[in-house]
Amino acid sequence: MFITHGHLDHIGGIPYVIDRIGYPPIFTRRLTAIMIKKRQEEFPHLKPLDIHEVEKEDTIKAGNTRVRFFSVTHTIPDAMGIIIETPYGDLVFTGDLKLDHVDGVPTAEEEKEFAIFKDRKILFLAADSTNVEKAGFSIPESTVKKNMDEIIATTPGRLIIGTFSSQLERLMRMVEQAEKVGRKVLVEGRSMKVNLEIVRHLGLLKVNDKTFIGAESLESLPDSKVLILATGAQGDEFAALMRIAVKTHKHVKIKKNDTIVLSSSIVPGNERSVQKLKDNLSRQGARIIHRDQMDVHASGHANRDETFWIHQKINPRFFMPLHGYHYMLRVHADIAKACGRQENEIVVPDNGAVIEIQDEGQKIVRLKEMAPNSLRLVDGFAIGDMQEVVIRDRTVLAAEGMFVIIATVNPKTGRLRKSPDIISRGFVYLRESQDLLQQARIIIKKTIEDTTKGMQPVNFDYVKNNVTDAVARFLFEKTNKRPIVIPVVLGV
Amino acid sequence: MFITHGHLDHIGGIPYVIDRIGYPPIFTRRLTAIMIKKRQEEFPHLKPLDIHEVEKEDTIKAGNTRVRFFSVTHTIPDAMGIIIETPYGDLVFTGDLKLDHVDGVPTAEEEKEFAIFKDRKILFLAADSTNVEKAGFSIPESTVKKNMDEIIATTPGRLIIGTFSSQLERLMRMVEQAEKVGRKVLVEGRSMKVNLEIVRHLGLLKVNDKTFIGAESLESLPDSKVLILATGAQGDEFAALMRIAVKTHKHVKIKKNDTIVLSSSIVPGNERSVQKLKDNLSRQGARIIHRDQMDVHASGHANRDETFWIHQKINPRFFMPLHGYHYMLRVHADIAKACGRQENEIVVPDNGAVIEIQDEGQKIVRLKEMAPNSLRLVDGFAIGDMQEVVIRDRTVLAAEGMFVIIATVNPKTGRLRKSPDIISRGFVYLRESQDLLQQARIIIKKTIEDTTKGMQPVNFDYVKNNVTDAVARFLFEKTNKRPIVIPVVLGV
Numbered sequence: 002m003f004i005t006h007g008h009l010d011h012i013g014g015i016p017y018v019i020d021r022i023g024y025p026p027i028f029t030r031r032l033t034a035i036m037i038k039k040r041q042e043e044f045p046h047l048k049p050l051d052i053h054e055v056e057k058e059d060t061i062k063a064g065n066t067r068v069r070f071f072s073v074t075h076t077i078p079d080a081m082g083i084i085i086e087t088p089y090g091d092l093v094f095t096g097d098l099k100l101d102h103v104d105g106v107p108t109a110e111e112e113k114e115f116a117i118f119k120d121r122k123i124l125f126l127a128a129d130s131t132n133v134e135k136a137g138f139s140i141p142e143s144t145v146k147k148n149m150d151e152i153i154a155t156t157p158g159r160l161i162i163g164t165f166s167s168q169l170e171r172l173m174r175m176v177e178q179a180e181k182v183g184r185k186v187l188v189e190g191r192s193m194k195v196n197l198e199i200v201r202h203l204g205l206l207k208v209n210d211k212t213f214i215g216a217e218s219l220e221s222l223p224d225s226k227v228l229i230l231a232t233g234a235q236g237d238e239f240a241a242l243m244r245i246a247v248k249t250h251k252h253v254k255i256k257k258n259d260t261i262v263l264s265s266s267i268v269p270g271n272e273r274s275v276q277k278l279k280d281n282l283s284r285q286g287a288r289i290i291h292r293d294q295m296d297v298h299a300s301g302h303a304n305r306d307e308t309f310w311i312h313q314k315i316n317p318r319f320f321m322p323l324h325g326y327h328y329m330l331r332v333h334a335d336i337a338k339a340c341g342r343q344e345n346e347i348v349v350p351d352n353g354a355v356i357e358i359q360d361e362g363q364k365i366v367r368l369k370e371m372a373p374n375s376l377r378l379v380d381g382f383a384i385g386d387m388q389e390v391v392i393r394d395r396t397v398l399a400a401e402g403m404f405v406i407i408a409t410v411n412p413k414t415g416r417l418r419k420s421p422d423i424i425s426r427g428f429v430y431l432r433e434s435q436d437l438l439q440q441a442r443i444i445i446k447k448t449i450e451d452t453t454k455g456m457q458p459v460n461f462d463y464v465k466n467n468v469t470d471a472v473a474r475f476l477f478e479k480t481n482k483r484p485i486v487i488p489v490v491l492g493v
Numbered sequence: 494m495f496i497t498h499g500h501l502d503h504i505g506g507i508p509y510v511i512d513r514i515g516y517p518p519i520f521t522r523r524l525t526a527i528m529i530k531k532r533q534e535e536f537p538h539l540k541p542l543d544i545h546e547v548e549k550e551d552t553i554k555a556g557n558t559r560v561r562f563f564s565v566t567h568t569i570p571d572a573m574g575i576i577i578e579t580p581y582g583d584l585v586f587t588g589d590l591k592l593d594h595v596d597g598v599p600t601a602e603e604e605k606e607f608a609i610f611k612d613r614k615i616l617f618l619a620a621d622s623t624n625v626e627k628a629g630f631s632i633p634e635s636t637v638k639k640n641m642d643e644i645i646a647t648t649p650g651r652l653i654i655g656t657f658s659s660q661l662e663r664l665m666r667m668v669e670q671a672e673k674v675g676r677k678v679l680v681e682g683r684s685m686k687v688n689l690e691i692v693r694h695l696g697l698l699k700v701n702d703k704t705f706i707g708a709e710s711l712e713s714l715p716d717s718k719v720l721i722l723a724t725g726a727q728g729d730e731f732a733a734l735m736r737i738a739v740k741t742h743k744h745v746k747i748k749k750n751d752t753i754v755l756s757s758s759i760v761p762g763n764e765r766s767v768q769k770l771k772d773n774l775s776r777q778g779a780r781i782i783h784r785d786q787m788d789v790h791a792s793g794h795a796n797r798d799e800t801f802w803i804h805q806k807i808n809p810r811f812f813m814p815l816h817g818y819h820y821m822l823r824v825h826a827d828i829a830k831a832c833g834r835q836e837n838e839i840v841v842p843d844n845g846a847v848i849e850i851q852d853e854g855q856k857i858v859r860l861k862e863m864a865p866n867s868l869r870l871v872d873g874f875a876i877g878d879m880q881e882v883v884i885r886d887r888t889v890l891a892a893e894g895m896f897v898i899i900a901t902v903n904p905k906t907g908r909l910r911k912s913p914d915i916i917s918r919g920f921v922y923l924r925e926s927q928d929l930l931q932q933a934r935i936i937i938k939k940t941i942e943d944t945t946k947g948m949q950p951v952n953f954d955y956v957k958n959n960v961t962d963a964v965a966r967f968l969f970e971k972t973n974k975r976p977i978v979i980p981v982v983l984g985v
């Protein structure tokens with residue numbers, strides 16, 4: 002198993018699959034290796050991992066196959082691409098990447114790194130599609146760093162920066178700049194603390210211990226000497242920044258002249274919670290700087306023109322777009338065509354697709370067979386296939402609630418021993434629905450006794466079906482809702 | 494009640510509040526009036542509405558107060574702003590609006606419409622904040638119409654356009670253009686059909702009956718002569734376009750050379766479903782044109798520079814931003830400051846805020862009192878306050894499921910009559926959890942019988958509490974989940 006970099010969308014699944022695939026050796030670079038090990042500590046029931054640290058100059062033998070690496074620019078140190086050598090040419094996987102550039106001209110370092118493909122025969126490329134829909138070149142991280150440097154140096158009052166804990170390169174730079182201009186740094190958010198500890202431990206971040214402060218020191222420092230780094234720029238309910246915004250954070254309260262920088266993008270699906278975050282912060286009078294106003298965030302993925310440049314440098318015979326929704330893969334395939342690939346030299350995959358290069362490297366084919374693939378559901382301690390019936394019940398319970406009927410029936414007479422009990426949750430507000438419940442009890446009693454009349458012995462399954470139908474119909478007529486109706490009919 | 498225009502976010506709430514506020518007369522323009530009446534038909538239990546059609550030149554007396562109107566540019570005909578005359582100056586409400594303009598220069602019509610404020614004393618302005626975070630001027634609808642005209646005229650194969658049924662001006666134009674270039678129009682989506690019927694009935698859209706076709710005619714026409722207008726550009730599961738995308742639509746199947754235009758924005762919260770829509774359409778080989786590639790959609794709300802222009806034309810003494818999340822209101826307040834308003838001449842409201850202009854128009858104040866305001870929950874037939882307990886139960890049921898225990902106890906001995914029954918939904922996959930259920934039964938039996946030992950008479954509430962605690966603890970230990978545990982303990 003080869004891992005390109007330490008972001009959670011690339012390492013987070015390891016504990017959920019490693020035991021199912023027989024604990025293969027894992028090859029990756031130093032920081033990634035440590036992040037994988039750190040995460041593994043949360044899964045004490047698993048066996049230790051067999052992790053091998055590699056450097057980008059290394060060559061690994063996997064069976065008869067030689068595997069090499071190359072360094073790529075991303076938003077975390079030690080990101081790399083992977084090269085698998087075959088008799089018919091190299092297979093190249095970029096991993097997540099962007100290019101370091103100045104006004105659309107890649108830097109000398111990028112030129113040098115991508116020069117390794119120049120005199121090689123590249124049989125196949127699989128590359129990052131995340132931002133291929135975006136025109137031009139991505140904002141270079143250097144621009145963001147310059148802006149953040151200036152904000153940290155010149156903001157008059159207290160400064161709170163919300164960002165991803167995985168934006169490690171930027172986080173490191175912000176801490177260094179804070180130290181340089183004499184701001185003390187309070188880190189709020191466990192994952193951010195852990196990640197900063199790791200890079201300090203590795204010597205990637207060299208700052209003085211005294212640059213970091215605890216929450217108890219906040220009040221003793223002038224506002225202009227404080228930088229708070231916080232997780233939760235996505236509006237996650239329990240992350241530091243949201244707790245600060247909704248006034249449930251133990252130590253940090255918003256002051257009127259605080260400046261808050263959201264140094265992040267909005268992960269699709271989080272738009273409403275980020276809006277709530279901004280609303281709550283601005284309601285308390287804080288000034289907010291976000292990426293629509295100034296370049297305080299850059300994505301780690303290449304835009305269209307960078308992707309074009311990468312294709313030209315690697316110049317593969319065959320191409321498969323990776324990393325992104327299907328529509329993005331299609332857009333990436335169009336870029337490959339613009340770079341000279343033919344339709345039959347490109348495969349746009351779906352999860353589980355099996356791609357074969359045939360005829361000694363002359364042909365790429367998507368096979369009819371699919372590799373086993375499905376979503377794995379992590380639900381409490383259970384890790385497994387999605388159980389449709391459980392999910393379907395939850396969906397109904399969430400929208401309609403439940404309605405349990407408990408009736409005790411004299412099996413000799415078929416008559417109810419007492420008025421039936423009803424237990425309902427998530428359906429209607431019971432306190433204001435006594436009439437409804439009373440009518441439901443009458444219907445239950447009547448349905449059961451009509452059904453059992455002359456029936457000997459009582460067929461309880463038949464009774465249950467009848468009472469379920471009658472009650473479900475009644476509830477729908479009265480409320481336009483369809484709770485899960487569960488009858489318990491006991492013969493006693 | 495004065496209604497500015499016929500979009501659902503402005504008229505949709507009427508049936509839910511009109512009876513609570515005593516059916517006041519409603520004043521609005523023609524199209525809006527018809528749309529309100531059409532919607533009211535879905536609420537047959539309500540009394541007829543008292544709707545008065547007005548034209549923008551009219552003056553209405555409401556008590557002693559004169560109310561006038563002005564026409565505004567939005568994405569639906571008959572949109573208007575409202576002017577309330579007071580002895581101290583006019584109160585102006587813009588409603589939703591943008592400006593018609595060419596390269597940032599508002600048209601002569603806009604100049605003329607806004608000239609009515611020139612020699613008036615404007616005491617107060619409340620204006621649309623939806624897009625004030627966006628720089629410059631909005632894309633003019635004329636640009637979108639030009640692009641859509643060209644797409645309808647030149648697309649070689651079949652053309653499917655997804656848009657909002659409320660984008661009435663654009664819809665009208667697209668039908669007209671289709672007729673002009675000889676494409677037949679199939680309308681898919683009930684709300685879109687209804688809205689097009691209304692504008693044809695009012696004479697706002699004048700096209701031949703034969704321009705519209707039914708689904709049965711699809712196959713008999715050449716692809717290049719077909720335009721399908723469909724709802725569901727937001728990826729709504731049951732709307733026409735999504736059903737087409739996931740192959741559940743009765744009549745329309747995607748063909749490889751179809752062109753699909755998403756002439757819409759993405760409503761916040763719908764990002765993932767729109768992605769799914771694009772993925773499914775592109776997987777079937779359709780070409781997709783959306784607003785990131787070409788101006789095929791324009792918002793109906795003014796950007797920052799348009800808003801600035803509106804402020805300067807109306808030039809109010811006091812200002813209150815309206816329509817938008819709190820953060821947007823703050824941004825709009827900053828625009829008002831840039832136009833010369835002072836901090837104390839602006840009130841940024843929250844829902845329910847009561848604003849008073851005092852001292853004969855010298856002072857604007859937000860009172861401490863709040864008007865009654867809360868979310869109204871429409872849940873089946875029930876319309877009312879959010880019942881926290883019902884919502885909380887649904888949230889738990891959705892994530893953790895439920896676990897009902899049924900035990901029959903001999904009240905004399907305190908011993909179970911038989912092994913307890915368990916009913917569980919949405920918790921774990923029961924078929925693979927027989928061990929868990931068996932252990933739970935043992936714990937239930939033991940807990941009940943330990944509790945009732947020597948207890949005479951049996952305190953059933955006490956027994957229920959004990960068994961709930963024991964079972965909830967056991968289930969959490971085993972599964973890390975906390976379903977709603979409901980004990981039914983019957984003494985028989």
